[in-house]
Amino acid sequence: MNDRSTAPGEDDLAQDLSGQPADASGPATIVAAPEEALARGRRSEVLSPWPLLAVLAVFAIGILLVVNWHWRRGSVLIGGAVVLAGGLRLILPPKWVGLLKVRNKAFDVALMAGLGVAIMVLGMAVPGVYVP
Incomplete structure (x- = not known):
């Protein structure tokens, strides 16, 4: 001392x-x-960034489609990216899932799958508006 x-x-x-x-x-x-x-x-x-980067890449392609006036295809692709996030959260082990892990697995998968399917359905269900 x-x-x-x-x-x-x-x-x-x-x-x-x-x-x-x-x-x-x-x-x-x-x-x-x-x-x-x-x-x-x-x-x-160390959190793995690859699952989130894969989801963000698909999401970015969907945004590019929407910006280029292919909003129906883009919104379906954005919904698909959210469903992909839920699928990756479901099948990947906890140490690989990275930043896709927010709450417990059941909540994350249900929320992402439900939101992704809702976005896809809305993208396909909205009637087309064509600008001459």
């Missing part, structure tokens, strides 16, 4: 963060940086 007066546990905390325990009875807490965790092969701590 130091000769200077510190709050209880303050000296222990400072020494724990440096990796050295204050004394033999105190716990040593070593926190690995994310880079060190990846170097050790523990990829489960």
